[in-house]
Amino acid sequence: MATVIMHRPLARGRAASRLRAVLKAAREAPQLAVVILGGLILIAIFADFIAPHDPTLPVKGAGVFDPPFWMPGGTTTTPLGTDFQGRDILSRLIYGARVSLIVGLMGTLVAGSIGTALGILSGYVGGWVDQIIMRVTDAWLALPAIVFAIFLAAMVGPSMWNIVIILGAVYWTRYARVIRGEVLTLREREYVKLAEIAGASKWRVIKRHILPNVMNTATVLASLTVGVVIIAEASLSFLGVGVPPPQPAWGLMLSEARSTLMAGQWWLTVFPGLCIALIVLATQLFGDWLRVRLDPQQRNL
Amino acid sequence: MGQFIVRRALYSIVTLFILSATIFLVVRFTGDPVALMAEASARPEDLDRIRQQWGLDRSWPVQYVTFMQNAFKGELGKSFNYRLPVSELYFQRLPNSLTLGLAATLISLLIGVPAGIISAVKVNSWWDNVAKVIALLGLSIPGFWLGLVLILVFSVWLRWLPTSGAGDWRHVVMPALALGWYFAASMLRLTRSSMLEVLGSEYIKLARLKGLPDVVVVAMHAFKNALIPVFTLAGVNMVVMVNAAVIIEVIFAWPGIGRLLYEGIFQRDFPLVQGVVIMAGFMIIGINLVVDILYAFIDPRIRLTR
Numbered sequence: 344m345a346t347v348i349m350h351r352p353l354a355r356g357r358a359a360s361r362l363r364a365v366l367k368a369a370r371e372a373p374q375l376a377v378v379i380l381g382g383l384i385l386i387a388i389f390a391d392f393i394a395p396h397d398p399t400l401p402v403k404g405a406g407v408f409d410p411p412f413w414m415p416g417g418t419t420t421t422p423l424g425t426d427f428q429g430r431d432i433l434s435r436l437i438y439g440a441r442v443s444l445i446v447g448l449m450g451t452l453v454a455g456s457i458g459t460a461l462g463i464l465s466g467y468v469g470g471w472v473d474q475i476i477m478r479v480t481d482a483w484l485a486l487p488a489i490v491f492a493i494f495l496a497a498m499v500g501p502s503m504w505n506i507v508i509i510l511g512a513v514y515w516t517r518y519a520r521v522i523r524g525e526v527l528t529l530r531e532r533e534y535v536k537l538a539e540i541a542g543a544s545k546w547r548v549i550k551r552h553i554l555p556n557v558m559n560t561a562t563v564l565a566s567l568t569v570g571v572v573i574i575a576e577a578s579l580s581f582l583g584v585g586v587p588p589p590q591p592a593w594g595l596m597l598s599e600a601r602s603t604l605m606a607g608q609w610w611l612t613v614f615p616g617l618c619i620a621l622i623v624l625a626t627q628l629f630g631d632w633l634r635v636r637l638d639p640q641q642r643n644l
Numbered sequence: 645m646g647q648f649i650v651r652r653a654l655y656s657i658v659t660l661f662i663l664s665a666t667i668f669l670v671v672r673f674t675g676d677p678v679a680l681m682a683e684a685s686a687r688p689e690d691l692d693r694i695r696q697q698w699g700l701d702r703s704w705p706v707q708y709v710t711f712m713q714n715a716f717k718g719e720l721g722k723s724f725n726y727r728l729p730v731s732e733l734y735f736q737r738l739p740n741s742l743t744l745g746l747a748a749t750l751i752s753l754l755i756g757v758p759a760g761i762i763s764a765v766k767v768n769s770w771w772d773n774v775a776k777v778i779a780l781l782g783l784s785i786p787g788f789w790l791g792l793v794l795i796l797v798f799s800v801w802l803r804w805l806p807t808s809g810a811g812d813w814r815h816v817v818m819p820a821l822a823l824g825w826y827f828a829a830s831m832l833r834l835t836r837s838s839m840l841e842v843l844g845s846e847y848i849k850l851a852r853l854k855g856l857p858d859v860v861v862v863a864m865h866a867f868k869n870a871l872i873p874v875f876t877l878a879g880v881n882m883v884v885m886v887n888a889a890v891i892i893e894v895i896f897a898w899p900g901i902g903r904l905l906y907e908g909i910f911q912r913d914f915p916l917v918q919g920v921v922i923m924a925g926f927m928i929i930g931i932n933l934v935v936d937i938l939y940a941f942i943d944p945r946i947r948l949t950r
Contacts (some may be wrong), residue, residue, distance in 0.1 A: 478655075478658055478659060478662055479662055481655070481659045481662075482659045482660075482662035482663040482666060482925075483663070483666070485659055485660075485663055485925045485928050485929045485932075486663065486921065486924055486925050486928070487884050487887055487888035487924065487928070489888055489890065489891075490887060490888055490890060490905070490921060490924055491921075493890055493905070493906075493909070494667070494670070494905075494909075494917065494921050495670065497909040497917065498670055498671060570783070570784065574786045577786060578786070578788060578891050581788060581891060582890070582891060582894065582906065583910075584909065597788075597789060597792065600792075601792070601895075604792060604795060604796060604800065605799075605800060605807070607796075607800050607801070609796055612789075612792050612793065612796060613793070613796075616785075616786065616789035616792065616793065619786055619789065620781075620784050620785045620786070620789070621784075623783070623784040623785075623786075624780065624781075624784035627780055627783055627784055628780070
């Protein structure tokens with residue numbers, strides 16, 4: 344009974360201090376990154392309400408290759424102009440944010456989960472398990488990520504969820520390497536040794552002592568991977584092995600714009616690229632900040 | 645030293661085997677290449693005939709062993725589409741990729757090294773902030789989009805440079821800039837941190853105490869030592885750029901190995917795709933081996949720790 348009474352205020356105090364810490368972190372985060380990322384996430388979620396037109400169908404009454412509204416021939420019905428099928432660029436950009444964010448976040452999640460799991464397994468179990476995992480990691484790292492991704496995408500066939508799996512399968516290697524290194528030092532720590540002596544199972548040691556300690560590193564890596572994955576998705580879509588048409592993906596829009604680039608229809612090329620650069624810039628800023636915050640050892644990198 | 649080289653080389657060979665097996669299996673797991681190659685109306689007998697003709701009726705292990713045997717002889721199989729040996733096609737295109745990779749490496753050094761040095765010498769100044777912005781943009785702006793914008797500005801609007809193909813130096817400028825852009829940022833970051841480390845070391849302090857002017861300290865003493873890792877990375881990056889330039893080569897219709905891979909993918913030419921991808925792995929495993937051995941020569945501690 345006594346323990347229950349003892350624990351309650353403590354737990355409440357802990358929850359409150361955690362909340363305070365989260366609020367403090369939110370204030371300290373780089374504002375530019377938070378505004379851009381938050382804005383794009385909201386746009387992606389509420390795309391159905393914000394987008395003025397259907398992104399996959401031509402706008403009624405609009406022509407093809409209409410310029411943005413401030414140029415002669417442009418109208419405010421299609422503020423950023425129309426593409427080769429007469430579809431609204433702005434609406435396609437808005438829905439494109441959804442594709443980029445889903446692929447970026449889910450691809451990173453897949454890569455991070457595979458890589459963290461294999462890294463822990465490799466570092467903690469050691470022996471031949473470690474050897475096998477690390478040799479496979481080396482082999483997969485030997486190919487430039489984008490070449491490997493293009494190769495897999497070409498073999499598996501295009502769809503948004505295939506791309507998520509493929510990018511996860513390509514980018515897990517760096518997590519495995521870094522997490523393994525960290526686990527190797529964690530394994531030698533006193534509290535891990537003591538837990539083992541106390542009879543804790545391997546699974547319990549991993550769950551209670553190893554995993555919580557590598558989460559910071561995994562989070563930092565993840566924040567820096569999102570942008571890389573987003574660019575990779577755009578690259579695959581651009582080459583025609585990524586998100587298939589008529590889905591509105593930014594990379595696909597750039598690919599469709601290529602044929603009319605020579606005619607000087609710049610808005611088809613400039614806007615989707617700016618969107619990609621903006622979202623990746625925001626994730627980079629956020630990742631840099633997170634790295635300094637969560638991992639003091641990496642501050643000089 | 646000899647032991648270190650042998651062990652390191654064995655690791656590389658194991659890595660190469662795992663990589664080739666992975667690629668080999670992915671190609672065969674993900675679909676029947678013969679069905680992709682033949683017309684949709686082909687009869688089963690026709691498919692069997694094609695299979696036999698290309699040796700695809702044999703079991704996978706047999707196919708893999710044959711493939712590796714040929715690979716060691718420098719034969720990467722025969723392209724479905726061109727009806728030519730893959731190695732012949734590959735080495736026809738390789739010089740173009742090397743040219744582009746070299747030009748992109750030069751550009752990444754020309755942007756990254758001076759900017760990195762200035763930002764390290766004048767740390768936390770206005771210059772340092774400019775360099776940080778360049779580094780950030782290098783990572784954020786996709787190279788292939790930069791390529792498209794360059795075409796728009798310099799070919800369509802200003803009409804200074806040709807949009808595509810290979811020829812004289814004017815054909816190389818834009819693809820090299822688009823390809824080297826991302827790597828310039830990594831050069832900048834590395835030069836900056838390497839210079840900062842050297843500038844904080846004892847012998848630089850001594851040089852300053854002797855009363856040497858700043859220019860001499862930076863140019864004669866710091867520069868030389870700080871640039872060893874930078875040039876190493878430049879070498880590795882060049883090999884990566886030679887192999888990873890697929891999109892840039894497609895955009896600028898540059899006749900290199902990246903475009904060969906792209907063509908292979910769209911013509912469902914799987915021996916070609918397999919060959920180009922394995923060669924990429926081979927080159928990168930090779931350069932990493934060379935760099936590790938060179939470093940072991942320079943720094944004896946490395947030989948002992950591994």
